[in-house]
Amino acid sequence: MAESDNIIVETAEKIFADLADPQTINHDKKDAWKAPLWQALSDAGLPLSWVPEDCGGSGADLADGFALLNAAGRFAVAVPLAETMLAGWLLAQAKISSPGGEMTVLPASPRDKITLNADGSLSGRARGVPFGKAAKHFAVLANGNGGVSIALVDAGQARIEAGLNVGYDNSDIVTLDKAQPITIKPAPKGFDQTRLMLMGGVARSLQIAGALESMLDISVRYSNERVAFEKKISKFQAVQHNLARLAGESAAALAAATSAADAIANTAAFNDEVFLEATAAKIRCAEAAEKGGAIAHQVHGAIGFTNEHILHRYSLRALAWRDDFGSESHWAVELGKLVANRGADELWPLVASR
Amino acid sequence: MTAALRFDPIRLPEKCEQLRKEVRAFLAEEIAAGTFDPHKPNREDTDVPEFSRKVGAKGWLGMTWPKKYGGQERSFLERYVVTEEMRVANAPTRRFFVADRQSGPVLLKYAPEHIKMDILPRICRGEICFAIGMSEPNSGSDLFAAKTRATKTDGGYLINGTKIWTSSAHIADYMIAIFRTSPPTKENRRHGLTQFLVKMKQPGIKVNPIGQITGQYEFNEVVFTDFFVPDDHVLGEVDGAWKQATSELAYERSGPERFLETYYVLTELVRAVGKNPDTRSAEGIGRLVAQVHTMRRMSVSVAGMLQAGKEPVVEASIVKDIGTVWEQQLPHRVRDLAAFVEETATNRETLERQLDFAIKTAPKLTIQGGTTEVLRGIIARGLGLR
Ligand SMILES: Cc1cc2nc3c(=O)[nH]c(=O)nc-3n(C[C@H](O)[C@H](O)[C@H](O)COP(=O)(O)OP(=O)(O)OC[C@H]3O[C@@H](n4cnc5c(N)ncnc54)[C@H](O)[C@@H]3O)c2cc1C
Numbered sequence: 001m002a003e004s005d006n007i008i009v010e011t012a013e014k015i016f017a018d019l020a021d022p023q024t025i026n027h028d029k030k031d032a033w034k035a036p037l038w039q040a041l042s043d044a045g046l047p048l049s050w051v052p053e054d055c056g057g058s059g060a061d062l063a064d065g066f067a068l069l070n071a072a073g074r075f076a077v078a079v080p081l082a083e084t085m086l087a088g089w090l091l092a093q094a095k096i097s098s099p100g101g102e103m104t105v106l107p108a109s110p111r112d113k114i115t116l117n118a119d120g121s122l123s124g125r126a127r128g129v130p131f132g133k134a135a136k137h138f139a140v141l142a143n144g145n146g147g148v149s150i151a152l153v154d155a156g157q158a159r160i161e162a163g164l165n166v167g168y169d170n171s172d173i174v175t176l177d178k179a180q181p182i183t184i185k186p187a188p189k190g191f192d193q194t195r196l197m198l199m200g201g202v203a204r205s206l207q208i209a210g211a212l213e214s215m216l217d218i219s220v221r222y223s224n225e226r227v228a229f230e231k232k233i234s235k236f237q238a239v240q241h242n243l244a245r246l247a248g249e250s251a252a253a254l255a256a257a258t259s260a261a262d263a264i265a266n267t268a269a270f271n272d273e274v275f276l277e278a279t280a281a282k283i284r285c286a287e288a289a290e291k292g293g294a295i296a297h298q299v300h301g302a303i304g305f306t307n308e309h310i311l312h313r314y315s316l317r318a319l320a321w322r323d324d325f326g327s328e329s330h331w332a333v334e335l336g337k338l339v340a341n342r343g344a345d346e347l348w349p350l351v352a353s354r
Numbered sequence: 355m356t357a358a359l360r361f362d363p364i365r366l367p368e369k370c371e372q373l374r375k376e377v378r379a380f381l382a383e384e385i386a387a388g389t390f391d392p393h394k395p396n397r398e399d400t401d402v403p404e405f406s407r408k409v410g411a412k413g414w415l416g417m418t419w420p421k422k423y424g425g426q427e428r429s430f431l432e433r434y435v436v437t438e439e440m441r442v443a444n445a446p447t448r449r450f451f452v453a454d455r456q457s458g459p460v461l462l463k464y465a466p467e468h469i470k471m472d473i474l475p476r477i478c479r480g481e482i483c484f485a486i487g488m489s490e491p492n493s494g495s496d497l498f499a500a501k502t503r504a505t506k507t508d509g510g511y512l513i514n515g516t517k518i519w520t521s522s523a524h525i526a527d528y529m530i531a532i533f534r535t536s537p538p539t540k541e542n543r544r545h546g547l548t549q550f551l552v553k554m555k556q557p558g559i560k561v562n563p564i565g566q567i568t569g570q571y572e573f574n575e576v577v578f579t580d581f582f583v584p585d586d587h588v589l590g591e592v593d594g595a596w597k598q599a600t601s602e603l604a605y606e607r608s609g610p611e612r613f614l615e616t617y618y619v620l621t622e623l624v625r626a627v628g629k630n631p632d633t634r635s636a637e638g639i640g641r642l643v644a645q646v647h648t649m650r651r652m653s654v655s656v657a658g659m660l661q662a663g664k665e666p667v668v669e670a671s672i673v674k675d676i677g678t679v680w681e682q683q684l685p686h687r688v689r690d691l692a693a694f695v696e697e698t699a700t701n702r703e704t705l706e707r708q709l710d711f712a713i714k715t716a717p718k719l720t721i722q723g724g725t726t727e728v729l730r731g732i733i734a735r736g737l738g739l740r
Contacts, residue, residue: 337640
């Protein structure tokens with residue numbers, strides 16, 4: 001996943017650098033940056049990169065899309081890029097074409113359920129839906145008597161209670177009450193809500209890893225600028241050791257996330273090995289967000305705690321992303337159950353399976 | 355950007371999986387034959403020469419080395435698989451693992467041809483054991499404070515001084531050691547150390563045992579008194595060993611043995627908890643498994659870097675740092691969770707025995723092979739902070 005030889009990532013990084021520079025955004029109180037950024041991303045076909053051409057997308061492969069999400073994390077991009085990508089991917093599973101514009105997926109938590117009623121309408125409540133309010137359409141995974149379905153729903157069909165996550169991005173409660181889908185089709189055999197949650201979790205893992213890379217970067221830079229006790233704080237061993245730990249957390253997050261992305265991109269079946277990869281990535285990245293973010297703030301001192309400084313754009317988002325598509329506690333329980341169920345002697349073979 | 359810290363998701367190729375099956379089958383046979391007990395953590399004082407020879411006969415020692423020295427010219431990834439399977443099975447690897455991991459590669463790089471031809475094939479056959487003579491009573495983290503002298507004499511050097519914490523010195527046939535050949539210079543305090551191949555069990559060397567808090571006996575004090583080393587046993591550059599020693603340490607720091615030393619308690623916890631864990635146990639296990647999986651993916655990635663001919667000094671230090679901190683915490687976390695295990699768990703005694711040993715082992719993990727603080731210094735240098 002080296003960004004240099006990936007044309008999609010190169011394009012995205014250029015757009016982010018031009019239109020989503022965290023410093024500029026941080027000082028733009030009116031969100032004037034959002035529209036041009038979304039426009040540029042859309043013009044480049046990035047929000048629909050996981051949608052095949054015959055479903056209206058740009059048909060990039062999964063690996064490139066994951067690398068794009070990692071880059072988006074490095075810029076802590078606060079538009080529904082990941083969400084629209086996921087929604088497009090979900091719709092494409094049932095060969096449903098994606099419309100243009102912002103989308104997000106329902107449900108966004110493993111505990112919420114959307115039900116397909118006997119009359120073909122959809123009902124249910126999904127909490128913590130990222131960018132629910134910004135979405136023009138929802139890609140919905142619904143359970144009904146006949147099994148799992150995938151639907152495209154106009155946002156006008158939903159009731160939305162707006163909320164904010166820890167990172168100040170919209171995280172909303174979306175209620176469908178006998179909503180009529182624009183299109184609804186059966187999900188492919190074997191596709192279920194767990195798979196959607198794991199896909200979302202891996203997307204979030206890559207974003208968290210990206211945010212940590214940037215936190216490491218700006219913390220190292222700051223420590224080389226700030227002078228205290230007549231020397232750069234980077235010369236204090238205690239500060240160096242904190243930064244070394246941050247580097248470790250960042251490296252661990254990136255390793256876990258890219259490994260899971262690679263596992264998903266190169267597999268036909270969501271077997272136990274892929275489950276381990278995806279859940280481990282979400283768990284480890286969430287832990288890294290906590291430890292790494294704390295160190296980045298420590299190194300920045302009070303300045304990092306201000307609205308003025310960009311650090312919070314990364315640190316709070318990384319913390320917020322922990323909650324989407326299943327928290328690390330949720331997945332740890334699920335992974336623990338799987339491991340226990342396979343039995344002690346199958347643990348090492350599972351870990352060493354790839 | 356922090357591009358230098360990427361850990362690419364290397365996958366083990368198919369032939370590694372074939373090899374893994376062979377190693378597992380071999381270990382299963384040895385366990386069945388009573389050579390070792392996989393439920394007993396690798397007791398450091400367990401020396402099983404027979405086992406070493408069998409591993410050598412399988413072609414699993416010096417695997418990456420040239421065939422003319424007895425090696426197999428196989429990849430680092432294949433070697434990785436053998437190492438982790440041995441580690442997880444608690445196999446008695448003490449006699450050969452230092453030679454295989456570290457000493458052999460040093461000889462390959464720096465020893466004269468006739469010494470390579472003599473020694474490397476014997477390592478590959480599992481016949482000989484190596485020790486590492488770096489630390490001294492007042493020189494551990496500060497390697498360049500080493501004082502043990504090598505004084506030039508006719509046809510070689512006379513060694514006087516003391517090495518300490520030398521693992522396996524009591525069973526070793528050879529030691530690769532650094533000795534002081536000149537004083538440090540004003541410009542470079544790392545100057546003046548030279549690496550030597552030392553033949554053990556000779557007059558002039560005395561090995562004194564040092565007991566450990568685990569109840570085991572693993573390392574020693576090694577005292578040299580006018581001990582003679584011939585000229586052709588100098589390895590590499592006279593007075594320039596510091597470059598060699600630091601690249602040697604990259605091999606020592608990234609392997610699976612750097613996060614799996616207390617792994618056995620996790621397996622035993624899973625066994626004790628059974629098929630239907632309560633939420634707390636399930637969550638605890640899940641978090642530990644996520645951690646070991648991530649460590650392993652990082653470690654495999656470093657093996658991939660070694661295979662690609664890179665020198666991943668910073669990456670190896672990161673793996674060693676977070677790996678040893680993790681394997682140090684693991685027994686304590688397992689102990690937390692074991693408090694809720696049913697009294698009737700069939701392996702309760704095994705788990706308790708293992709925890710007892712792992713908890714005693716834990717304090718050394720962040721010290722051996724370079725302390726956490728020293729590693730963080732190396733990582734900080736890699737980040738451009740010093
Ligand atoms: C089980 C075991 C096996 C070993 N086997 C071998 C072996 O085979 N061969 C061999 O040569 N050695 C061996 N060692 C020795 C090991 O490499 C040293 O113990 C280690 O390098 C630390 O040195 P020290 O014990 O002298 O501690 P010190 O160097 O005295 O360190 C004491 C404390 O001070 C800290 N410290 C020291 N300098 C700094 C600094 N600059 N900045 C911040 N903190 C610092 C250290 O991190 C540590 O916490 C072994 C050790 C163990 C525990």
